[in-house]
Amino acid sequence: MSIDPRAALAAEPLRQHLRWTVRDVLLYHLSLGAGSQAATDPEPRYTLEHQLQVLPTFALVAGQGVSAPAVPRFEDKLAGLRLDPHRILHAGQDLRVSQPIPPVGEAWLTSSVTQIYDKGKAALVVLTENAHDGSDELLWTAETQLWVAGAGGFGGDPGPEVTWRRPDRAPNVEFSIQTQQQQALLYRLNGDMNPLHADAEFAAEAGFERPILHGLASFGMLARGVVEHIFDGEAARLGGVSARFRHPVLPGQSLAARVWRQDEAHLFEVSCPDAGGALVLGQGVVRAS
Template sequence: MPIDRHKALSADPSVREISWSTRDVLLYHLSLGAGSDAATDPELHLTFERGLQVLPTFALVAGSGISAGEVPTMSVNMPGIDTDLRSILHAGQGLEIHRPLPPSGSATVTSRVAEVWDKGKAAVIVLESAAAGPDGEPLWTTNVQIWARGEGGFGGEAGPETSWTAPQRPADIVLETPTTPQQALLYRLNGDLNPLHADPEFARTAGFDRPILHGLASYGLVCKALVDGALDGDVTRLNGFSVRFAGSLFPGETIRTSVWREGERLVLHSTCPERDNAPVLTHATAKVTS
């Protein structure tokens, strides 16, 4: 079904109530490798319920974990948009954290289609969501860009072109983040049960040799590496994190992240060293507190 941009943009926002438990947070952290060197550092602030801190990127899976009973769907359906799951890729992700996330809690999430760009052979769907706690105060805001192959040509604008290059100086920090062969199988228990990340046959129909790691898994892995390696392990110092997903990563590969400090802003560039530093995350910035 062709995209109806006007219908998508004029639709009423959707509102849903979500909740999460300490178990959901612990699973999320474990799926990002927390505690993997338990003999030396069990990372109890991320892996044990007493004094548990919450990585800001947990906001992207809050309320959709396996305990929420989420069921995979073979399409993306919203007013004016109906596309097959095989045609979509997560193109970009932005997150702004307004206050530290509690280890368990609830929120009201209001979501809308903010824009739909016509790229000719594809469409870019921009989704915005805002979460507020039971007290009505903001918790987080997200911006998601979805690349829908074969859904362009509906007559809309192409949208802004944004060029990006890494700073032309040596990085202040370089972070190495290994992944495991089972990383995607574990991460999908946070709620994203897209078979692209588990089923080899499905992955081949989508154009990949084998299942790929979730974009949000790479996002979370880099977030954890950034907190550990640049923010002294203090999750409350990360206030925002925005990236473009520039390339796929296969479970078992490494993420190498170069970090440049620019005041209360960090610029990042993540690559895969096993494939000649092929880009993984670009246009990446983090807002931090000194």
């Protein structure tokens, strides 16, 4: 494993043509637990094609799922880097959506490494992706933070200080999220086939008791809950969401979300009662469209 910050930051952006269909959107919603109580609420806005609205966080898997002709290898998105998948953790995610995502569509995605921070024993790699439609209108911008163990100590910038602060008052909204035992197996069909989420032996080698849930699954479930509890079930009103990934979630565990209204945004945290209240998503921010 090696990181050459100068080469990675100077590398030509990776360009990809993305296509997705209703099937991809339906699968994404199901992988976040939509329709899990189908006998009482089948949630047709997420599970039925002629009533379908698209959760904005679908942008993070668009063009990678069941309709994709080929899923790009994870490392192909990281020009200038050679990384061991055993040493990488998804540390944080920021998504800003410029307009509603259609259930059938295509986009041109440009990806580049925009920052590499030196955290001493690790490096924090920031990958920025911009998606445009055929008229060159911006659809979304995603910023992914990757924690690369053993890659720090190169004398680089340690990164900005954290400015997020938990409000010193009761949350405005609280809700629970129930993950499912098979959820990681289902979510990986969106395109992230990392064996950490399915292979018990691989997970053990990475230091986990069993395969863990994708961080982006918890992220998407939080976004779905925000749409239901803050935006009256209207997905198009969610304009952006960001969070740092803190503690892994095992499929089947429950999550507890706390949301505070703060100026023109909402702040949130998600914890896991089944893991002693460990913080799962921290420094969370929700933006309206």
